[in-house]
Amino acid sequence: MLNITDNITFKTIRPKILYFGTPVALITTIDENGHPNIGPMSSVWALGYNLVLGLGCASKTFSNLIAQKECVVNIPSVNLHQNIENIANLTGANPVPEDKKTLYRYEADKFTAGGFSAMPAQAVRPPAIADCPIQLEAVLEQYSILDFGQDGKPKLAAVTVKVVNVRVHENLAMGTDHINPDCWSPLIYNFRHYYGLGKALGKNFKAEL
Ligand SMILES: Cc1cc2nc3c(=O)[nH]c(=O)nc-3n(C[C@H](O)[C@H](O)[C@H](O)COP(=O)(O)O)c2cc1C
Structure with a gap:
């Protein structure tokens, strides 16, 4: 913890990106022919069972989700980072x-391309990724454009989806209404x-486990 007397100086900068540390998600969607994609x-x-997804409007993921209105938000564990990087420079567009x-x-x-295994989802048409221990099946609610390109076309969007079904690898589940954070x-x-995460530091006053 800093003291007011500590000699800390700040620098005003304009970072190229503001990815300050958020979990990776792999969005599975399908196109009009039922062909699947991973984004x-x-x-x-997440807020309650609502998820907000920040997506580039030129991505296949965005166009599939807007057109077909369903997705699975697959949450990978640390062990999948190389698989993800193997598809990082690819687009389904x-x-x-x-x-x-x-x-x-x-x-x-x-x-x-990424060495992922597809499995059927239960409540939506896009497949889930079996390798991902947490799978959030969701339907489109709404979206708004955050940014336009120099050509005037939509560039970035905030897409809100509602989670309608949750599946997790069995070892993460504690009963039917909790995920064990020690196993995740x-x-x-x-x-x-x-x-990855560092060691556990403490817990919130509302944590039930
Ligand atoms: C770890 C990681 C995080 C990313 N985060 C985002 C993101 O939050 N929003 C986004 O639109 N693209 C993000 N991207 C870039 C997309 O994955 C990339 O544009 C990809 O080509 C989209 O695939 P698609 O066109 O098949 O949907 C991320 C890529 C990686 C590897």
């Missing part, structure tokens, strides 16, 4: 959007580097 992302937060052309290429099958190890995206 890695980390701009996600064909043709590849103009501003991604130098760094990304089209891939129709990110399950195979989320993958954290920290300024474009992958991290």
Whole structure:
């Protein structure tokens, strides 16, 4: 803890990105033909059973989700970071959007490319990723555009989905209404580097376990 007398100075900067450490999620969606896609992302937060997803509007994930109105928000554990990085420069969008052309290429099958196993979801049509210990099946509620590109087209959106079914690997579940935090190890995206959690520090006054 800093004391007011400590000689700390701040510097005003403009970081290129503001990914200050959020869990990685893999969004599975389907297109109009039922073909599945995986979109890695980390701009996600939950409030109750509502999730807000920050998505690029040129992504296949965004267009699939808006058109088909369903997704699975698969939450990977730390052990999947290399699988995720193996699909990081891929997009299911064909043709590849103009501003991604130098760094990304089209891939129709990110399950195979990343070494992920598909499994049927229970309440929505997109498949879940069996390798992910937490699977949040969700339906589209609404979205709003956060940012427009220089061409005037929507660039970034906040998409709200409602979770309608939750499945977890059995070893994480405590009864039917809790996840054991001691058994769960989320993958954290920290300024474009992958991290795990440190040791437990304490718990909230409302924690029931
Ligand atoms: C760890 C990680 C986190 C990412 N976070 C986001 C994000 O929060 N929102 C987003 O739109 N793209 C994010 N991306 C970039 C997308 O994964 C990338 O644009 C990808 O091509 C989307 O695939 P799609 O076009 O097949 O949906 C992230 C990528 C990685 C590897």
